[in-house]
Amino acid sequence: MGNTSSMLTQYDIEEVQQHCKNAFTQQEIVSLYQRFCQLDRNNCGFIPSDEFLSIPEFAVNPLSQSLLRMLDGLNFKEFVAFLSAFSPRATLHHKIEFIFKVYDTDCNGKVTFHDMLRALRDLSGPFMSEQQREDVLTQVLEEAGYAKDSSLVLSDFMKILGNSGLKMEVEVPVD
Known part of the structure; x- marks a missing residue:
């Protein structure tokens, strides 16, 4: 899972799902992985803050600077955990x-x-x-x-x- 060019295994998916407290289905995790790989343009396994600023919806968010502090340098598992707060299944x-x-x-x-x-x-x-x-x-x-x-x-x-x-x-x- 460290190298974004590799595919997720079933074990990886289950590990991420458990890490995010089942806030996402396995299918959603695969979709999030694809999006993560698109954002990880340098293929280094994490997303630097400037990549998040390239997302128009993020860049115009009035709280983007506060969110960047939380997002900078996240790997895939951390990325999904961050997004899990926005899941309808999150408590x-x-x-x-x-x-x-x-x-x-x-x-x-x-x-x-x-x-x-x-x-x-x-x-x-x-x-x-x-x-x-x-x-x-x-x-x-x-x-x-x-x-x-x-x-x-x-x-x-x-x-x-x-x-x-x-x-x-x-x-x-x-x-």
Whole structure:
């Protein structure tokens, strides 16, 4: 599986499927492998961040810089694990863990007001002033029972987003 020019064996497929907690079917894993090979233009077994930026939908994503931090240098198994958060079969817990990692830009296991403000800035662009962003975020935190100076951990995110009806899914085209 290290060399993208080789084909996936049944063992590889099952290993990847187990690694991604069965978020994808075997057919979907084969399709993802084909896409991975297309993105791995240097045939080195991983995808550098500049390859992700060549995908138009990714390049225009307002959170692309945060996502690049998570994506840079992934091998195939890690690539599928990353994408598994977007599977309809992924648990809500898995999806919230993913969102937490996007916000936790310094990877210290905590999300601060400034981490959330940075993400909101990326998402809202010029459509909100900095003061509007701060006001909205302060209100959301207060409604969830947190202060502006709180550092949120994963369990806090679970509490806040656990009943949100979060829908974060993409369909993997299968031949």
